[in-house]
Every structure is written in C-alpha cells, then in structure tokens.
Amino acid sequence: MAFVVVDDYQHRGAATLLLQHLVRLARSLGIRELLALVLEDNREMLEVLENSALPLQQGLEDGVRRVVLSLEAAS
Numbered sequence: 001m002a003f004v005v006v007d008d009y010q011h012r013g014a015a016t017l018l019l020q021h022l023v024r025l026a027r028s029l030g031i032r033e034l035l036a037l038v039l040e041d042n043r044e045m046l047e048v049l050e051n052s053a054l055p056l057q058q059g060l061e062d063g064v065r066r067v068v069l070s071l072e073a074a075s
Contacts, residue, residue, distance in 0.1 A: 016052075038067060
C-alpha cells in the first residue's frame with residue numbers, strides 16, 4: 001500500500017482516514033493482509049500503522065520497515 005498526502009493536509013488525519021477506508025474495502029474483497037513498506041525515518045506513517053489497532057508484524061531491512069497488517073481481526 002502507499003499513501004501520498006499533500007503537504008497542506010499532513011498531520012490532520014488524512015492517512016488514518018485513508019487506511020480505515022482501505023481496510024474496509026480490502027475486508028469486503030476478502031483480502032486478509034496489507035503490506036506497507038515504509039522508510040524507517042517516516043515516523044508519522046509508522047505511527048499511523050501502529051495506531052491502527054490491527055495486529056501487525058514488522059521487520060527492518062536496509063532502512064525500510066516492512067509492516068504486515070492482519071485484517072482477520074474483529075473490525
């Protein structure tokens with residue numbers, strides 16, 4: 001997954017809303033996991049994913065965090 005939020009709308013919850021919508025849509029299509037590749041220094045996006053209340057697994061390689069969100073948990 002990838003989100004791009006124009007500067008004027010950053011830090012206002014746009015990425016959180018996009019993630020919530022994507023999760024609802026993915027679940028309706030039977031998708032069980034979402035994969036995000038996030039640069040390690042992008043703390044804001046990592047916080048959005050960590051605060052999603054979804055079970056997640058993380059790994060780090062070459063400065064890129066691999067975050068797998070499970071969509072099988074109760075919504």
